[in-house]
Amino acid sequence: EVQLVESGGGLVQPGGSLRLSCAASGFIFSSYAMSWVRQVPGKGPEWVASISGTGNSPYYADSVRGRFTISRDNSKNTLYLQIKSLRVEDTALFYCAKAQPESYFDGSGYSVHYNLDVWGKGTTVTVSS
Amino acid sequence: QSALTQPRSVSGSPGQSVTISCSGPGSNVGVNNFVSWFQQHPGKVPQLIIFDVSKRPSGVPDRFSGSKSANTASLTISGLRAEDEADYYCCSYVDNYTWVFGGGTKLTVL
Numbered sequence: 001e002v003q004l005v006e007s008g009g010g011l012v013q014p015g016g017s018l019r020l021s022c023a024a025s026g027f028i029f030s031s032y033a034m035s036w037v038r039q040v041p042g043k044g045p046e047w048v049a050s051i052s053g054t055g056n057s058p059y060y061a062d063s064v065r066g067r068f069t070i071s072r073d074n075s076k077n078t079l080y081l082q083i084k085s086l087r088v089e090d091t092a093l094f095y096c097a098k099a100q101p102e103s104y105f106d107g108s109g110y111s112v113h114y115n116l117d118v119w120g121k122g123t124t125v126t127v128s129s
Numbered sequence: 130q131s132a133l134t135q136p137r138s139v140s141g142s143p144g145q146s147v148t149i150s151c152s153g154p155g156s157n158v159g160v161n162n163f164v165s166w167f168q169q170h171p172g173k174v175p176q177l178i179i180f181d182v183s184k185r186p187s188g189v190p191d192r193f194s195g196s197k198s199a200n201t202a203s204l205t206i207s208g209l210r211a212e213d214e215a216d217y218y219c220c221s222y223v224d225n226y227t228w229v230f231g232g233g234t235k236l237t238v239l
Binding site for chain 1 (some may be wrong): 132161162163174176181186218230231232
């Protein structure tokens with residue numbers, strides 16, 4: 001069974017930092033891109049960052065680029081999100097999610113897109129003075 | 130990428146069908162078939178119930194179906210049950226492992 005378990009959230013003052021972790025099990029971690037998605041209670045999820053299976057290619061939402069750093073340690077089956085310069089508006093439940101590849105025919109050949117098929121239970125980040 | 134647009138709420142009686150729409154101006158919804166839908170019960174984790182516009186993951190009842198026309202994707206739930214009461218979110222894959230979500234629709238089963 002695929003399992004994702006986040007940790008590292010907490011209460012932090014504006015301007016502070018946190019490192020979130022996501023421990024993965026039940027699948028070959030290094031074979032899958034992984035993502036962080038956050039959700040403010042009562043609002044829709046917001047994709048935050050993703051990283052390829054090798055860890056060589058990180059991607060960020062404009063709202064967090066320059067402050068958040070996604071990384072992974074495939075030897076430990078763990079995904080990370082380093083968050084700096086935290087703002088009150090960063091307060092949210094942070095989920096890690098697995099990116100499941102799906103192939104499709106694009107008219108000239110086969111390509112791949114991704115779906116966020118499994119999510120962890122999340123870790124809460126609260127930014128307040 | 131701007132968030133996708135969903136109605137804030139829909140409702141229906143047990144046994145009825147409801148449809149939730151999802152659209153975005155010039156968004157990927159109209160360009161490709163990479164729309165997915167998530168169901169989220171209060172205090173729970175979002176669960177993938179539809180992917181690639183109309184495909185269901187294993188274990189999702191066939192009462193849940195998806196479709197798309199032009200720039201609008203739709204989730205239809207037929208034979209409504211009390212346990213279907215939840216928030217529903219659409220999601221569109223953009224590229225390079227990036228996604229955009231809708232603001233969510235609260236389904237009330239009357």
